[in-house]
Structures are given as C-alpha cells and as structure tokens.
Amino acid sequence: MSSPPPQPPPLRMRPTAALVRAAAIGCxxxxxxxxxxxxxxxxxGLPLLAWALVALARRILRGEEQGIPTPRLSVNRRRxxxxxxAAVRVAGTPGMLVAxxxxxxxxxxxxxxxxxxxxxxxxxxxxxxQRWGQVSVGPVHVLVADALGAFRAQRELPPLTLQVxxxxxxxDAPTEVPTPIGISGAHLSSRRGDGTALxxxxxxxxxxxxxRINWRVTSRTRQLHTNATFTEQDTEVLIVTDxxxxxxxxxxxxxxxxxxxDMTVRATSAIARHYLRAGDRVSLFDLGHLIGPVPAGSGPRQLRVLTDALSRAHRDDGTLRPVRRLRSVRSGTLAVVCTPLLNPATITQIGDLVAHGADVIVVxxxxxxxxxVSVLRGRPLRSGGAASERFWPEAWALxxxxxxxxxxxxxxxxxxxTAxxxxxxxxxxxxxxSAARSAPRRRRS
Known part of the structure; x- marks a missing residue:
C-alpha cells in the first residue's frame, strides 16, 4: 500500500509594508x-492604528499565527x-486573495x-x-494575502508536465497494401478461404x-453448390522515423x-492512425534514438502507446545523432520511412529494407x-555576419x-x-x- 504524498509546509504570513506603515504612523x-x-x-493616526489592530485581531481569530495551508496546483487534463x-487551478484558502x-x-x-x-x-x-511534446507548467509563483492586505506570503509551486x-x-488515402501477409484482416487477398468477398x-x-450453400444455383441445377470466397488478410506496417x-x-x-x-512526428502519427483503424499491425522504429521503439500491435491501445511515445520525445540542442540500424524485417512488410533524406546512413537503411523484401515508401x-532561393530573387543578400550566415541560402540550395x-x-x-x-x-x-498489386504480371519462364 503506497503512502500518501508528503504535505508541503504551511505558509507563514508576514506583515506587509502597508501594515508596518499604518502601525508606525498611527502610534x-x-x-x-x-x-x-x-x-x-x-x-x-487613529484610523490607521484601528485598521492595523483589526487586521491583527482578525488573524488571531482565524488561527493564522502558525501559518496557512500551501495552495495546491492541479490541471484538468495531463494529456x-x-x-x-488545459485548465490550471491554484486552490488556496477561502477568504484569501490568491495571485x-x-x-x-x-x-x-x-x-x-x-x-x-x-x-x-x-x-x-x-x-x-501549440506544439507536440512535453510542456512544463510552472514553476508557478503564488502570492497569498488576507482580505485586508495586512499579511501575505509567497511560494513557488513545483511544475507539472503536460503530454501533448x-x-x-x-x-485521405486508401487502406490497401501491396502484400498482405497476415491470416485475418481487412485486406482482400488472392487466396481462397473464409471471407466475405465472393x-x-x-x-x-x-x-x-x-x-455457404447457394440455394438459387442449387435449385436451378438440381445439385448442391456453395459460395467460395477470398480470405481477408492484414499486414504489418513498419514506420521508420529519422x-x-x-x-x-x-x-x-x-x-x-x-x-x-515536427513534420516527421505528425506524419508518423497520421500514418499509424490510418492503418490501425484499418485493423493492421503497426510498429515504430526510430533511427535517431529520440523516440523509443514500439513493438507491433493493433487496435486503439496500440494507437495510444504510439502517440505517447511520440509525445515523450524531447527536442535537444540540434546535435547530429548516430543512426541505429534495423537488423531485420519480415518480407512483405509495408515500411514507411519518414526522413528528410539528408543522412547517407538513412539512405543505406532504406536500401536494406528493400533488400529484405519490404514494400518501402519514403515520406x-x-x-x-x-x-x-526563389524568394531572394530581386532582393540583395545580407553582406554582414559570419560566413555561414552570408552563404546559408546558397549552401542549402546546393x-x-x-x-x-x-x-x-x-x-x-x-x-x-512523396513529400x-x-x-x-x-x-x-x-x-x-494498389493498382500495381492488381495489375497483370508477366510469367517467368
């Protein structure tokens, strides 16, 4: 049985400058x-002194000499x-001003x-x-004062993390895949078996x-006939992120x-959602160690696991990370590689996927x-700054x-x-x- 979280120490209310001035001027x-x-x-001087005495008596009557509870920070949704x-709520003591x-x-x-x-x-x-990832709410600076403004306290509450x-x-795309490799699913195969397509x-x-007896044909031919169907298969979709x-x-x-x-993460989320809704198995492999690998799975739970893995990715200082190699892939797997196509090691990994028999699509x-550089036509380039700034457009154009x-x-x-x-x-x-899958093929002799 887990113990409750420790309660923060109470806030000790301190006299404000207004209370000190009122007491000093009144006396x-x-x-x-x-x-x-x-x-x-x-x-x-009597009104100022009376206000100070009322504030002090009010504090004693409310039992605030030993401090007041620390305000609590909460959000209505973490994801x-x-x-x-998300609505952030700072709950303090009733009757107190909370800022x-x-x-x-x-x-x-x-x-x-x-x-x-x-x-x-x-x-x-x-x-x-407005952007995916981890969002830190806080640290929240809280100031608590009484109704008369005579005593106050302040504290920083620890931050909360939102998962975006x-x-x-x-x-807006079809759900057909080039090579269904499962035994049950939403994709029509060329193999006859249990299914719904005649x-x-x-x-x-x-x-x-x-x-499955076809009674119309049976009554016409006086011989039992049955309906033969195509099996419906699923496939395994591997999303490779660079x-x-x-x-x-x-x-x-x-x-x-x-x-x-941003484009890689959003494309990955959309592709995974698309094929998971079609009943396929979707897995994720990251070449840059930023997103943890997600094993193959299907259904709404797999979608939640995958989106959680994407949202936990952190943006670092932009350093170049080494490429992690994908050892093997099942033949017939639909591999969607989301990459800017700048790293030679990523290009090599795409070739390895093709060599293993995967149907590869590059996003x-x-x-x-x-x-x-079309936006620079007719505009003078900046001549100042470092060399990397002066030749930045030309370098990227090349x-x-x-x-x-x-x-x-x-x-x-x-x-x-495809972009x-x-x-x-x-x-x-x-x-x-999909059209290439159903097109006629030349038989090898």
Missing amino acids: GALALAVLAGRPELIPA LEEGGT ATIPRRGHTALGPRHGSLGADGTAGLRVSA VPTATVL SEVRAFRPGDRLA TTADIIPAPWAEPGTPTSL DTLPPSIGD RRLLRRTTVRELREAGVPV WRGPSSLAPVLLSL
Whole structure:
C-alpha cells in the first residue's frame, strides 16, 4: 500500500509594508498628540492604528499565527492534442486573495495573456499547447494575502508536465497494401478461404459449410453448390522515423512553420492512425534514438502507446545523432520511412529494407523553405555576419540539388518518394501501389 504524498509546509504570513506603515504612523501620531498637546493629530493616526489592530485581531481569530495551508496546483487534463487547452487551478484558502503567475514557455499560449491572475480563494488559468511534446507548467509563483492586505506570503509551486500528442490527422488515402501477409484482416487477398468477398460458385464438397450453400444455383441445377470466397488478410506496417537531426525552416519562412522533426512526428502519427483503424499491425522504429521503439500491435491501445511515445520525445540542442540500424524485417512488410533524406546512413537503411523484401515508401519531411532561393530573387543578400550566415541560402540550395539525385535513384529503384504536405500526401503513392498489386504480371519462364 503506497503512502500518501508528503504535505508541503504551511505558509507563514508576514506583515506587509502597508501594515508596518499604518502601525508606525498611527502610534506616532497618537504619541505626538499626547506629548505635544496637539489633539488634532488624533483623527489622523487613529484610523490607521484601528485598521492595523483589526487586521491583527482578525488573524488571531482565524488561527493564522502558525501559518496557512500551501495552495495546491492541479490541471484538468495531463494529456492533450496540439492546439488543445488545459485548465490550471491554484486552490488556496477561502477568504484569501490568491495571485498566481505562470512563466510562458515556447509554443504555448496563456490565458490571461501574460499568465497572471488574482482571485478570491482559487485562481484559474489556461495553457494552450501549440506544439507536440512535453510542456512544463510552472514553476508557478503564488502570492497569498488576507482580505485586508495586512499579511501575505509567497511560494513557488513545483511544475507539472503536460503530454501533448500530435494532431489527430486522418489520411485521405486508401487502406490497401501491396502484400498482405497476415491470416485475418481487412485486406482482400488472392487466396481462397473464409471471407466475405465472393470468389466463385462451385459444386459442394465434403467439409464445406452448410451456411455457404447457394440455394438459387442449387435449385436451378438440381445439385448442391456453395459460395467460395477470398480470405481477408492484414499486414504489418513498419514506420521508420529519422530523428538524427532537426532541420529548422529558412529565416524567411512564415512564423510557426514546422521543422523536419515536427513534420516527421505528425506524419508518423497520421500514418499509424490510418492503418490501425484499418485493423493492421503497426510498429515504430526510430533511427535517431529520440523516440523509443514500439513493438507491433493493433487496435486503439496500440494507437495510444504510439502517440505517447511520440509525445515523450524531447527536442535537444540540434546535435547530429548516430543512426541505429534495423537488423531485420519480415518480407512483405509495408515500411514507411519518414526522413528528410539528408543522412547517407538513412539512405543505406532504406536500401536494406528493400533488400529484405519490404514494400518501402519514403515520406520526405524536409521543410519546403530549405534550399528555396526563389524568394531572394530581386532582393540583395545580407553582406554582414559570419560566413555561414552570408552563404546559408546558397549552401542549402546546393544541398537540395544534390538531394534530387538521391530521390531520382530511389524512384528508379522502385521506391516511391512523396513529400509530406498534409493528409492527402500519401494518396497518389498508395493508389499506385494498389493498382500495381492488381495489375497483370508477366510469367517467368
């Protein structure tokens, strides 16, 4: 049986500067009135002294000499999608003024705008996450004061972590796969067996199910006939993510333009959601050690496990990470590689997947603004700064030209490459693969 979490120490209320001034001025005015014989000073100091005495008596009657409970920080939801909002609640003692301040983090929006709010007893704020990952709420600075403003205390509450999962994008693409390899699922195979798609009507054989007897043909031919069907199979979808480096957009790109890591994570989430809803088994393998591997699974639980793994990824300082090699893959697996196609080791890994018999699709996650110098036509380039800043556009333009050779070689090898532009990015590739699966093939002699 787990023990309850330790309670934080109580807040010790300290006199405010207003209380000290009121007591000092009130006592000084009364003393001066008595010593100097000037009774007109009594009305000037008596209200301040009375306010100080009332505040002190109120504190004694409420039993606040030993301190008050520390306000509690809570959120209504720890897991939300990109663009979602979580309500942050700082609950203090009723009858006390509670002022809470939350520091603003990157890619978050606060409500109120500056993250500060005062309220009676409980302060409620809002945190909107605009980017996937871990979002830290806090440390929250809390100031507690009594109703008269005579005593106050302040403390920093430890931060809470919100888990922001990628947006639940639904792909506008078919669910057919080139090579179904399972024994049950949603994909129609060429093998006859238990299923719902009609293959042919044939004569009844011993062992056929009575429920599949075609009574219309039987009554017409005076001989038992049964319906033969195609089996429905599933497949294993392997999503390979390239997180070896995070490529940021060009300086002239619009604010909020996603980086290569953002595009990779969002594409991975959309592809996994698409095939898990179709009943397939989906696994995840990360080449850059940023996202832990997710074993193959199916159903809503697998979708939650995978999105949790994506949201736990942390953005580091942009250092280049070594590529982790995928040892083996089952023949016929649909492998979707989300990569900006800049690391030679990743290109080698794509070749290994093809050599193992996987059906490989490459999703290009390089930001479109990288290497695009069309926006610079007619505009003078900056001549100051370091050399890396002066030649940044030209260097990336040359790198994109070199990358075109890689894309052409992959396509010539039978590996389709499509750029990630949203939910409809994979539709042309999957339609072509589905058509290639059903197209006639030349028989080898």
